[in-house]
Amino acid sequence: MRILASPARLTAALFLLVxxxxxxxxxxxxxxxxxxxxxxxxxxxxxxxxxALITYGNAQxxxxxxxxxxxxxxxxxxxxxxxxxxxxxxxxxx
Numbered sequence: 001m002r003i004l005a006s007p008a009r010l011t012a013a014l015f016l017l018v019x020x021x022x023x024x025x026x027x028x029x030x031x032x033x034x035x036x037x038x039x040x041x042x043x044x045x046x047x048x049x050x051x052a053l054i055t056y057g058n059a060q061x062x063x064x065x066x067x068x069x070x071x072x073x074x075x076x077x078x079x080x081x082x083x084x085x086x087x088x089x090x091x092x093x094x
Contacts, residue, residue, distance in 0.1 A: 023045065030038050 026032050026038075026041065027045075033041060
């Protein structure tokens with residue numbers, strides 16, 4: 001079963017649509033809240049948006065496929081020497 005099959009998509013859309021409509025109404029009609037509550041709500045929404053964007057950015061891949069292959073190759077060479085975490089050229093020659 002796919003993660004976002006049709007029933008799951010519908011449920012997710014409903015759970016996301018209701019808060020989005022409520023937030024849009026609250027921010028579009030400032031008289032719905034007192035000025036202080038409106039400012040606090042807007043600041044909280046801004047902070048949550050920033051946190052979500054930063055989290056999304058941190059979840060992305062950190063480099064290209066070439067970088068991943070280079071790091072994997074280096075890890076394989078270090079493992080071949082039997083000492084993980086030590087650069088291959090740093091080992092003493094016997």
